[in-house]
Amino acid sequence: MQAVTGEEMGAVDRYVIETLGYPGAMLMENAGRAVTERLLHYYHTGERFLILIGSGNNGGDGFVIARTLKDAKREVHVCLIPPEEKFKGDAKLHKNLYENAGYTWTSYDPIYFQKADIVIDALLGTGISGDIREPYSNVIEAITNAEKTVVSVDLPSGIPGDETTVPEGSLQADRTITLQQPKLSYYTYPARDYYGETEVVPIGIPPTAFEHTVKTKRNVWSASETANHWQPWAASSHKGNHGKVGIIAGSETMPGAAAIAAGAAVKSGAGLTTIATPQSVIPMVAAHVPEATYFPRENEISSFYENKDGIAVGPGTGFDTDGPEILTELIENFEGPLVVDADGLHQLAEMLDRVRARKHPLIITPHPGEMAALIGSSPRDVNSRRFEVAASFAQEHGIYVVLKGPYTLVATPEGEIWINDSGNAGLAKGGSGDVLTGIVLAFVTKTNNIQPAISSAVYMHGYTADYLLERGVPMETMNAMEMIQALPNSFREIR
Ligand SMILES: NC(=O)C1=CN([C@@H]2O[C@H](COP(=O)(O)OP(=O)(O)OC[C@H]3O[C@@H](n4cnc5c(N)ncnc54)[C@H](OP(=O)(O)O)[C@@H]3O)[C@@H](O)[C@H]2O)[C@@H](O)CC1
Ligand SMILES: [K+]
Structure with missing residues (x-):
């Protein structure tokens, strides 16, 4: 609608x-x-x-x-x-x-x-x-x-x-x-x-x-659109068909972000998930996501992304020293969909020329504060004109913008907007964005039809929070791990 x-x-x-x-x-x-x-x-x-x-x-x-x-x-x-x-x-x-x-x-x-x-x-x-x-x-x-x-x-x-x-x-x-x-x-x-x-x-x-x-096209994305764009798994498929995703996430002080984003990707249908994180952090993250494989972030990053179908970068990376270099390399050379979130976004403001020049899909998932930093304004300003900000930034830089908040907006490089109508305030807390990054990555990796994949991911994320709420999980206590565990229910109900 x-x-x-x-x-x-x-x-x-x-x-x-x-x-x-x-x-x-x-x-x-x-x-x-x-x-x-x-x-x-x-x-x-x-x-x-x-x-x-x-x-x-x-x-x-x-x-x-x-x-x-x-x-x-x-x-x-x-x-x-x-x-x-x-x-x-x-x-x-x-x-x-x-x-x-x-x-x-x-x-x-x-x-x-x-x-x-x-x-x-x-x-x-x-x-x-x-x-x-x-x-x-x-x-x-x-x-x-x-x-x-x-x-x-x-x-x-x-x-x-x-x-x-x-x-x-x-x-x-x-x-x-x-x-x-x-x-x-x-x-x-x-x-x-x-x-x-x-x-x-x-x-x-x-x-x-x-x-x-x-x-200006601004449409509501809801359960029926998500179900219509569902990518069914063929009985004959193998793990290579479902996307090899790479997640650059986590750091000594924020290892959980890597575990959450990767856990969400694994539970959202990614065929093979590899996590790039500092060597010292790998054992901790691996204890939570045994399905993933691991790559020490200190190594040459090109050997990490070369064979991937989709990459997400940013959750909990900290990214003070190696961040700009890794991001630049991905923006310039990675040929699949690239999802940039959290700490990755902090670096992006300095690289907008490269972003514009990129030929392959780039998806950013800012909350209003991160969006404000990207356009050099305040969260208050962003919240007072969410539609305008999301659409114009997406169009100007030729990217997909997922502007988080109540009614998360997905803006396309053409300036179209899709309004998500699932979710509740239980999502407004740490870790929730990392879950979204994982779902978005798993979904965009399997298709060339990027916007429906992003919107479906955003919808599933919100739907899962609504599902938990309906089953008596208070908004205050809702957390990322519960969200990931509840994803199978959302999959069952939506598709
Ligand atoms: N679109 C459609 O297809 C259809 C639309 N339809 C209907 O029409 C509605 C839009 O109608 P609209 O354009 O006549 O305006 P509307 O909101 O009734 O008020 C205008 C009047 O308000 C006043 N006014 C203005 N600002 C003010 C202020 N700050 N503070 C105080 N007063 C203020 C100003 O009055 P004045 O100052 O001149 O006395 C002005 O004349 C739409 O919402 C829907 O209900 C349906 O009938 C069928 C098809
Ligand atoms: K009225």
């Missing part, structure tokens, strides 16, 4: 109306009806509705919802926020239809909250810009104080469709019924927290409208 900004949704709207000839009022009718259908599904025991209507098309949807709920004999009170002369276009048309059906409204008065169970927020939709102005800020405050169940139409009033700042005083919804496509803000924080339970309802806009108008 494609996520769009408010501006893009507006462009789609114009295209559908002006080029395809769909009447705007028909889309508004579809939108309002779709919302009413969901309301009747959730609230069927005589709840009383208060519908608050703003001056734009979000308010127009509100009139359709009001009319169709009243047609269904539900108790509904309708309040208009602006004076009635403000309504124009399709919203005005639907106001007229509402009135012609014999239904009435009043001007806004907070007294009506008393007789309502459910407040329908049809105040502001994707047309919002900047801080919330009066009278809407006042109305939103009153909704909050009324402590009723709030259902927002399209998006909670105040919240922008894109990833710009959430205005102060935005409405906290209990439920949001989003029209046609998820909006970008749903996948960003803090906006996501305002949406409450969210679902997307179709309003009859054909896919061609998106193909013609929305240039």
Whole structure:
């Protein structure tokens, strides 16, 4: 499913109306009806509705919802926020239809909250810009104080469709019924927290409208996409078919990172896993990953990567002395997919020219802090424009960027974005990134279709955390080794 900004949704709207000839009022009718259908599904025991209507098309949807709920004999009170002369276009048309059906409204008065169970927020939709102005800020405050169940139409009033700042005083919804496509803000924080339970309802806009108008592709990657791209093992296969992966990881102070990344690769289908780590660290790591073979990192690195199908570099390497040299060599000479994570990323900022010149897939897996270091800004800045940062960095350097966080983003060299929708905050701790690196490496090594492999790996990683959570493992205690042990369950359930 494609996520769009408010501006893009507006462009789609114009295209559908002006080029395809769909009447705007028909889309508004579809939108309002779709919302009413969901309301009747959730609230069927005589709840009383208060519908608050703003001056734009979000308010127009509100009139359709009001009319169709009243047609269904539900108790509904309708309040208009602006004076009635403000309504124009399709919203005005639907106001007229509402009135012609014999239904009435009043001007806004907070007294009506008393007789309502459910407040329908049809105040502001994707047309919002900047801080919330009066009278809407006042109305939103009153909704909050009324402590009723709030259902927002399209998006909670105040919240922008894109990833710009959430205005102060935005409405906290209990439920949001989003029209046609998820909006970008749903996948960003803090906006996501305002949406409450969210679902997307179709309003009859054909896919061609998106193909013609929305240039930036941002799609959600979920269980079905992962299952569709699954690479089945043939019964006749042998270990050489499943990828010879090399992992350059671990150091005297961080041996665990090597064990975790390699353990995850082994459990994710890598045929042969070899770990390059300092000689002194090998016995410790080997005790945890007996399936792997070992390579002392002090040796000539070319003999390590020459026969590999995929390499990951960075987890716990420390990389103070030999790091730049190893990375440079891999970027310039290794011809398979190269995954750079953690300590490998710290060196990468100095090598971006080489990165751009590389002909083979390069995948980086930064958290917001590492991403910030790469672009010379702050984690806060990265988090305020995750989509933009991931897409532009990937495109500019011709690489795949896995920008970690809630809704991890996978950006391709073409600037497309895939939004992961699995995972929970139990992943926000040390070791979790090393697990991801191992899964990504195992998956990308077996295919030329890099993005689906990365997205599937990211999905499996999050899914495994969700699986643990569902089975009673608290987020606080969830750890990397449990994740690795739970991977077989995820494999069984997803493919
Ligand atoms: N796309 C589609 O295909 C379809 C879209 N549909 C629906 O249309 C919605 C988008 O409608 P839209 O563009 O009319 O904008 P919308 O959000 O209702 O509000 C605009 C008004 O808000 C106001 N306003 C703005 N900023 C403000 C602020 N900071 N603080 C306070 N007020 C502010 C400003 O009012 P003014 O200041 O002029 O009084 C402006 O006129 C979309 O979310 C969906 O619900 C469906 O009907 C069917 C098909
Ligand atoms: K709204």
